[in-house]
Amino acid sequence: MNDWLDLLGAGPDKPAGRRALARLITHIENDTAEGSSALAALYPYTGRAYRIGVTGAGGAGKSTLVTALTCALRARGQTVGIIAVDPTSPFSGGALLGDRVRMHKLAGDPGVFIRSMASRGARGGLARATADVALAMDAAGFDILIIETVGAGQSEVEIARTAHTAVVVEAPGMGDAVQALKAGLLEIADVLVVNKADRPGVRATVNALQTMFESMPHPPPGAPPVWFPPVIETVATKDDGIEALLDAIDAHCVYLNESNKRAEHERARVEADIMRRLRDGLLGAALDCIGAAGWEAAVAQVAARQTDPQTAAGALIAALGLGEAKAR
């Protein structure tokens, strides 16, 4: 356990702290008992980092934006942990044709820690692993966590929801319509970025988004203030608009604190976290009880269409007698 207290003691930008963090994240990814006990020990020290989610379709330039945002945060003296859940991100090793070059600026900076989460193979555990890696970076003392996801899948949108400020990135001319609109991402956006704003079609994209937000219902006089997501134009490859983006994120942070939404947000995150662990833990415990033979029998019956999957699952659950021992 000393390792994990080192992690807290050494500070995020010291070699000992970074080594301890890297080891802890490996434990988390492998879902080891040591990882779980370390997270339990570290949990009281979490809750300090501010989480920024960056999501959008592939090709919008999210990774370049994350790099530019990180450089700007570093210039303001803040340490940054980056978690790339996006399989198309160069941070995740998904870059085939050299966009890895763009993130060179971050290499060797001790105030930046980058970890990618592999989407393939995680098999349902991606949201858990991502949440736990964020907790580890939080405990390690990073000021800001940036979580990059490709915002098209359900689990990715769920991950984006855990951010304090969700930045949705759009680029002009990526298809025949505004992609974020179509994918339902606007519902989770706190700040909208139209990246690649030097490309043709940017005005149409910005206007479409602004019209959307202007048509949102305004609160009556005297009601608590409502947050209207600003639309920021950026050219991340040239660092254009990045300061404006940071200012928008800061303004949203102030709004969260002043409106008490940050506490609500934290509570929702905790609920979702316990719920997910409860669901996964129950399944594991149930499969242990059912055993290989019991499972095999259920699958064979359904495969032969002697029963249906719902009835089979219901019978397995009934046999477990949830809560019965307690009730007696």
Place this chain on the structure above:
Amino acid sequence: MNDWLDLLGAGPDKPAGRRALARLITHIENDTAEGSSALAALYPYTGRAYRIGVTGAGGAGKSTLVTALTCALRARGQTVGIIAVDPTSPFSGGALLGDRVRMHKLAGDPGVFIRSMASRGARGGLARATADVALAMDAAGFDILIIETVGAGQSEVEIARTAHTAVVVEAPGMGDAVQALKAGLLEIADVLVVNKADRPGVRATVNALQTMFESMPHPPPGAPPVWFPPVIETVATKDDGIEALLDAIDAHCVYLNESNKRAEHERARVEADIMRRLRDGLLGAALDCIGAAGWEAAVAQVAARQTDPQTAAGALIAALGLGEAKAR
């Protein structure tokens, strides 16, 4: 229950059958008891439809391809059920700027049934609902089911895996590299389509994909045959290449049947289906046992950082006493 036997009796292309199917799907979406019992009754009559998954990034032209594929299947005399899980699909109502026009060809054809599944709001239930809607269409007697997903999220890839033949759609010039490669979609591809093959950059995309597949390990002499995904060029808006795509899907179907992979596939689908229902059912049953007060207490403890989420979830599970009643 007579409704649901009507569904079987009337045939997919008769008004009574279509009305019954639409009602059943509404029950499935609302997760009603009647929907569950209907699916249980219909389950023995499922397993006949051939499932084609169509997945890829937004903007690749999946919906236009699905429309063209459906027209070609209809010309061969087959009935087609379409399930659109892709939030950017015009089938799902995601079309803002009129690409709905492209699917006009399918309107009013009694041999085609289209249903879209809303990604937002489904909250973890999307894979279940999609699987159940597919079972309903299967029982209704459709020859072919086409399931369209945007292939970027974990749950969407899981849905795509349930198809007998997974078609991954790519378009030239959608970004700085081959999107499907980056998103890990090639692992699930049985047939690859480079759509919009009249656009610049098509040769580079096709060559990149073919080089990938040629570098796959070849089986030794005498070993069972291995399927190498063919790369098909299409221009779905002009119906170019659609017959070649259908031929490739037919060839994959023959391969599945001859190699006994279809039975393996069915078994894997059944296992995943029972597992998902077991997981969801367990959570529901557990939350009923825990009760609102018990849940509230656990959340409050974690929110105050008196305990961590994993310990809290573990304590809730331990209190349920899984299998203890049986063990006595």
